[in-house]
Each structure stands twice: as C-alpha cells, then as structure tokens.
Amino acid sequence: MKTLQQAFRSTRKAALSAVAVLTLAVGGLVTLTTAPAAHADTQICDQYGSTTIEGRYVVQNNRWGTTQTQCINVTSTGFQITQADGSVSGGAPKSYPSVFYGCHYTNCSPGTNLPAQLSSMSSAPTSVSFNYNSNSIYDASYDIWLDPTPKKDGVNQTEIMVWLNHTGSVQPVGSKVGTANIAGRGWDVWTGNNGTNNVISFVAQSTTSSFSFDVKAFAGEAINRGLAQNSWYLTSIQAGFEPWSNGVGLAVTSFSASANLGGGTSGGTTGGTTGGTTGGSTGGTTGGTGGSGxxxxxxxxxxxxxxxxxxxxxxxxxxxxxxxxxxxxxxxxxxxxxxxxxxxxxxxxxxxxxxxxxxxxxxxxxxxxxxxxxxxxxxxxxxxxxxxxxxxxxxx
Missing domain, CATH: 2.60.40.290 (Immunoglobulin-like)
Incomplete structure (x- = not known):
C-alpha cells in the first residue's frame, strides 16, 4: 500500500507534519487556553478552550486541524460534540476533543502527579466509556504521551495511541508492524513518525465502547519496540475523538485515570502481559505453597x-x-x-x-x-x- 506525504501546520506551539495511508491520525498537539472550572452542561466553542471536571480532569475542545466551528457540551463526567462544521479528506483529522489527566501544553489537571517516571510507577490505571454514531468519520482513541524529560509544554518524543473504534478509511500513522495481546484484547500494532514525534498505535481488533487498563502495559510494549525507555516520563493520559467528517453526537460519558507511584519495575513488559482483568480462580484460602509469613x-x-x-x-x-x-x-x-x-x-x-x-x-x-x-x-x-x-x- 503506497503512502501519501502531506504537510500541515499546528498552532502556536509546534509545526506538525503527517504521513498518511488513505488518512492518518495524530493526537492534537496544540496550545490550550483555560476556561473557568466546569459545572454540568458547560458549552465550549473556543478553538482551544478547556475546563475541569470532577476536580481532577481537564476537558479540551482542541480544534487544531480546521478553521470551522466545533463545540462541545461538558457534563459532570465527560463531554459530547454538539457542533462539528466542515470536513477534511486525507491527512490529519479536524481536532481531538478529549479529556485528560496530566499536563498538556502547560495546562495541567488539578492535583496531578504527572509528569512521573515510568520506573517510579507501580501502575497507571485508566478507564473510559464512549458513545458512538454512524454518520461520522472518526477514531475513538487514547493519546498517551512519553518523553525523556518531565515535559509540561510542547511536543513529547513518543505518542501512544490506543484506538477502540474507527470508521471510514482512517488508519494510524506509519504502517502495521505486528500484533499484540494487551489487557485481555488483541491489537494491530502500527509504528511511524509524523515529522515531529514517534507514534505507536494499537488498533483494537474488535470494537469496544468501554475499556479499563493499565497504561504501563502499553508503555511496556513501546519500550520493547525501542520507542521509549523505563526512565522516561509519562506526561498525560488523554481520551477522546479524532473526527474527519461531522462528529456531532460523539461523546465521552465517563473517564478516570491516575498514576500510582512507588514499586515500579526496572523494564518493560513483553507481549503486553501486564494488566490482568477480573475473573479467574475463586476462593481466598487455598492453593500454592510457601512460607508462613x-x-x-x-x-x-x-x-x-x-x-x-x-x-x-x-x-x-x-x-x-x-x-x-x-x-x-x-x-x-x-x-x-x-x-x-x-x-x-x-x-x-x-x-x-x-x-x-x-x-x-x-x-x-x-x-x-x-x-x-x-x-x-x-x-x-x-x-x-x-x-x-x-x-x-x-x-x-
């Protein structure tokens, strides 16, 4: 499959370029402006407007790839796209309306302990629930950022994308390089570079509208593939949508994320084995052998x-x-x-x-x-x- 080279520009903070096959996806790398703390049903139409929910997460409109109007309705637990004018064909998406924990272009969520070194974390659990529609072209994805330094501004060195759903002909940056089983699900793995940072994308082999996992499981796979190191910093955990056409009605209905510091390991995981799910054996007093303390x-x-x-x-x-x-x-x-x-x-x-x-x-x-x-x-x-x-x- 042949690729297209298409250059595009970001906003005030960085110039982005993208390599696409049919179309490509990158997380929005933008400068944010901050609105007052959110209450339920707060509408944001400012290009880079943002606000906070639950006293710990930032919701951002993040319309970085188009001049057309986009509005989101922020609820107490997430957001919904209410206006999404215009469309783009090929290249980058229109925007990345999303909710995040951590720091993104100097905008840090309340009380976050990110950036933090992967090696210092015992876990970084997160979960999300999406509402989809059938009349838009988009991907629904996590955008997870890693950098060798505790960076709170500008472009990080490696971007991890976790695609839970996508419509139309959109596909990630670069090319497919293999598969992985992480957090109990199968993924197609893509790697590439958008001209500014490395990107590793995990595309779900079956669509899901909700997902809970440990970020360290995907970071471990990035480490195993040479795109990060355990000494690097996790700077933000983001979840939202990249629309190319329409987008009205797409919604994040719930989101959670945290970074538990202390007890980290000295290296990545192999084959995405980190991140067990509920289930398995029952009972609490039998099985195994060992000492008495x-x-x-x-x-x-x-x-x-x-x-x-x-x-x-x-x-x-x-x-x-x-x-x-x-x-x-x-x-x-x-x-x-x-x-x-x-x-x-x-x-x-x-x-x-x-x-x-x-x-x-x-x-x-x-x-x-x-x-x-x-x-x-x-x-x-x-x-x-x-x-x-x-x-x-x-x-x-």
Missing part, C-alpha cells in the same frame, strides 16, 4: 464513587511462595471493575487475587505488587482479612 501494604486513591488501590504482598517467611493467592474481603457497596498484575474474582465480597504467569512466585524476603480499580456507593473503606494462601497477613 506475609505483610500487605495497601495504598488507595479515592474520589467520589470510585477508587484505585495498589497492593504489595511481601513474603516474610523463609521459603518462596509459589502460585500465590491473596484473599481479602471488600466492604459492602464496593466492587472491583478491573485489575492489573493479577486476576481477581469475584468482583465483590470475599475475593481472591491470583498472580499471573510472570509473577506467580514471591521469593523469600521478596514481594509482588498488583492493583485494581473499583466503584463505591459510599465513603471508601479499605478491605480486611488479608491472607496469603491461607495464612493471615499483617497489614501496613
């Missing part, structure tokens, strides 16, 4: 109606624990929606976290970490009754 460190991050938790299981015994299983009980009203570095089943009540093939052993004096995201119907309360393969654990 354990300590659990439980570190939550909470917000209204939801939470993430990072869990470190230390083996304080004298022999390795093989095929570890950590049992614990969630308080009433709390439910797990996704997990990484372990499988967890069931989703509420008395649950069991089970190590995956690559982290199934905890050596004597060593530890393993995993995490999960969940919902809460009231104020958050930590789980109780932690036990490792049937042995009660101290909690810190």
């Amino acid at each position: 354990c300590r659990v460190t439980f570190t939550p991050q909470t917000w209204s109606g939801g939470f993430t938790a990072n869990v470190t299981v230390a083996n304080t015994g004298s022999s390795a624990v093989n095929n570890w299983r950590l049992g614990f009980t969630l308080p009433s009203g709390e439910s797990i929606t996704s997990a990484w570095n372990a499988t967890i089943s069931p989703s509420s009540g008395a649950v069991t976290a089970t190590g995956l093939s690559y982290n199934a052993q905890i050596p004597a004096g060593g530890s393993q970490s995993f995490g999960f995201q969940g919902t809460s119907s009231g104020s958050f309360t930590a789980p109780s009754g932690f036990n490792l393969n049937g042995t009660a654990c101290a909690v810190s």
